[in-house]
Amino acid sequence: MAILLSSNAQWVLVSTFLLGIAAGLIGTLSYWKQQSLMSDALAHAALPGIVLAFIVLREKNLLVLIIGATISGLIGAFCIQWIRSFSRIKDDAAMGMILSVFFGLGIMLLTIANRLPGGNQSGLESFIFGQAAAMVKQDVYIMSLLALVVILAVVLLFKEWKLLLFDPAFGQGLGLPIRFLNGFYTVLLVLAVVIGLQAVGVILIAALLIIPPVSARYWTHSFKGMLVLSALFGGFSGAVGTLISAMGSGWPTGPFIIVTAACLFLTSLIFGLEKGLLVQYLLHRRQKRSVSPKPIPPDWGMPPKVREG
Amino acid sequence: MVALSVKDLAAAYRKNVVLHDVSFEIKAGTLTGIVGPNGAGKSTLIKSLLGLHPILSGSVSFFGSPLEKVKKRIGYVPQRGSVDWDFPTDALDVVTMGLYGQIGWLKWPSKRHRQKALEALDKMGMADYAQRQISQLSGGQQQRVFLARALVQDADLYFMDEPLAGVDAATEKAIMITLQELKAKGKTVLVVHHDLETVEDYFDHVLLLNRTVIAHGKTEEVFTPELIAKTYGGRLKLTKEGMGYGHLVKQ
Numbered sequence A: 001m002a003i004l005l006s007s008n009a010q011w012v013l014v015s016t017f018l019l020g021i022a023a024g025l026i027g028t029l030s031y032w033k034q035q036s037l038m039s040d041a042l043a044h045a046a047l048p049g050i051v052l053a054f055i056v057l058r059e060k061n062l063l064v065l066i067i068g069a070t071i072s073g074l075i076g077a078f079c080i081q082w083i084r085s086f087s088r089i090k091d092d093a094a095m096g097m098i099l100s101v102f103f104g105l106g107i108m109l110l111t112i113a114n115r116l117p118g119g120n121q122s123g124l125e126s127f128i129f130g131q132a133a134a135m136v137k138q139d140v141y142i143m144s145l146l147a148l149v150v151i152l153a154v155v156l157l158f159k160e161w162k163l164l165l166f167d168p169a170f171g172q173g174l175g176l177p178i179r180f181l182n183g184f185y186t187v188l189l190v191l192a193v194v195i196g197l198q199a200v201g202v203i204l205i206a207a208l209l210i211i212p213p214v215s216a217r218y219w220t221h222s223f224k225g226m227l228v229l230s231a232l233f234g235g236f237s238g239a240v241g242t243l244i245s246a247m248g249s250g251w252p253t254g255p256f257i258i259v260t261a262a263c264l265f266l267t268s269l270i271f272g273l274e275k276g277l278l279v280q281y282l283l284h285r286r287q288k289r290s291v292s293p294k295p296i297p298p299d300w301g302m303p304p305k306v307r308e309g
Numbered sequence B: 001m002v003a004l005s006v007k008d009l010a011a012a013y014r015k016n017v018v019l020h021d022v023s024f025e026i027k028a029g030t031l032t033g034i035v036g037p038n039g040a041g042k043s044t045l046i047k048s049l050l051g052l053h054p055i056l057s058g059s060v061s062f063f064g065s066p067l068e069k070v071k072k073r074i075g076y077v078p079q080r081g082s083v084d085w086d087f088p089t090d091a092l093d094v095v096t097m098g099l100y101g102q103i104g105w106l107k108w109p110s111k112r113h114r115q116k117a118l119e120a121l122d123k124m125g126m127a128d129y130a131q132r133q134i135s136q137l138s139g140g141q142q143q144r145v146f147l148a149r150a151l152v153q154d155a156d157l158y159f160m161d162e163p164l165a166g167v168d169a170a171t172e173k174a175i176m177i178t179l180q181e182l183k184a185k186g187k188t189v190l191v192v193h194h195d196l197e198t199v200e201d202y203f204d205h206v207l208l209l210n211r212t213v214i215a216h217g218k219t220e221e222v223f224t225p226e227l228i229a230k231t232y233g234g235r236l237k238l239t240k241e242g243m244g245y246g247h248l249v250k251q
Helices: A007-033 A036-057 A062-086 A091-115 A137-156 A158-166 A168-174 A178-195 A205-216 A223-245 A253-271 A277-291 B042-049 B067-073 B091-103 B111-123 B139-152 B169-184 B196-202 B225-235
Strands: B002-013 B016-027 B031-035 B057-062 B074-077 B157-161 B188-193 B205-210 B212-218 B236-238 B248-250
Touching (some): A007 A253, A062 A137, A178 A205, A205 A253, B002 B188, B031 B196
Parallel strands (some): B031 B205
16 A cells, blocks of 8 residues: 555546546436447547557657547547448447457557567556556646546536437427537547546446446436436546555556446445335335235326316 | 428438428418328428428528527427437426526526426426426326427427327327417417327318328318328228218228
8 A cells, every 4th residue: 555655646546536537427428328338439449549649659648649549539439420321230330340440450550569669668558458557647637637628518518418318309409509519429428538548448448437327327316416426436436446456566457447336336236226126126025015905096197187278 | 470481392311202392381370280191201391390300402481581590489399209218307307408598508597497397397287297207207298298398498380299199188188278379379380190080170270291292271171081082192091980081991
């Protein structure tokens, strides 16, 4: 735990906490857009951009790598969109194709980068499983700042996101710029993914966007509540995972963050107040008891009163 | 006054042209039923008029202006099945969405807005369900919520896509009373309707549609057995038993 004493580690902790919040928020939007897997495709699509940025500049500057990752992630998103609208190939197949092709390209470029002079010590491999300890202060600042941008964008446009997710056609009728919002959402999603690449890694970052909202769903019936809880779950996983990985030298951060998130999910699945297995079981048992002597008249869903004209 | 004017509209769905040469004018203060067989392009027509579906050609004007200038005067009730009712929100919240245009960007609804939404819910007999999860509402109740959301918009021209599909009798009555009230206030309402038996009771004007306008005018002039048969093609035969020519029989 000696690392806890260093101020750098504390900053890393803050940045993974903010990353988790941002991922939990944007992940909730993805959940209701039914595009949870999109984050996985984008993360994998970002890898070639990272490696190419390194090959071109020959130095590991996080801001430049993030820009490379963003561009290549957006190209991946564009490709998925393009395949979807100009062919009969379905969403899942399109994402699967882009995900593996871009990741394969990224790994190929990585072997090339490793043969370059100085490439061996580049630490680019840490982008695959995530290595928060490898972050320097500047990395932490960049990551925290971008995470705050994502958080602010989701919070400020709360009402607009809700309408976009629930009823985009009606929103468009009201004059809501649906195309702009969809584009903005994709940019935020790519941003949330790429800033998490160094700490969580290409392979696992999607889980930080998928697991917290799914867990939150077991506790609440309101969209606001789901956003808040998902953000908390994400932030908690990010911070705790970083803490645990800091206990051993060279332990990857990503897996610990994701396992923490998975523990929260299991807890939610069983004990969740709204849809948890335990509550469902107890409710079912109570209903079973109450129906035994005489049957309940069926509820036809009639409203309590009907206005007479 | 003309509320809606459509000239030579054509629209395609994927590779098929589903609407062609659609031209008609709707007078303000009328209640029009859009009637036609499945696949006639009824929903596509409404979506094309509202800019939700791309049009191939033609022009549309509302109160003499293009859509962009009069968006706030237009209300839309989509098909109930077009949204995910599992979305975590309550009835009052959905109705409040109808006010988002008035609330403006980046601002949160105030108490006054919530009060207005609650009044609209009450008008649809749904005040007791304001805090109810939308996933726990029956089909008819969900439709009332959609109607209430359109009412708070306080629009002058309403488009409703099958508001009476799959609802219980009480809801159908409540919705029709509301539509009559809108008409009495001078509002213009267009309703995609599928039940031929009730057309004459519900609408003062009818637009018979099958890929193009077959006939349009006052219900008593247009809703005739000949024109209905023309709209529905040879697949359907009208019988004169029971309630007039209400019954359609598939051959």
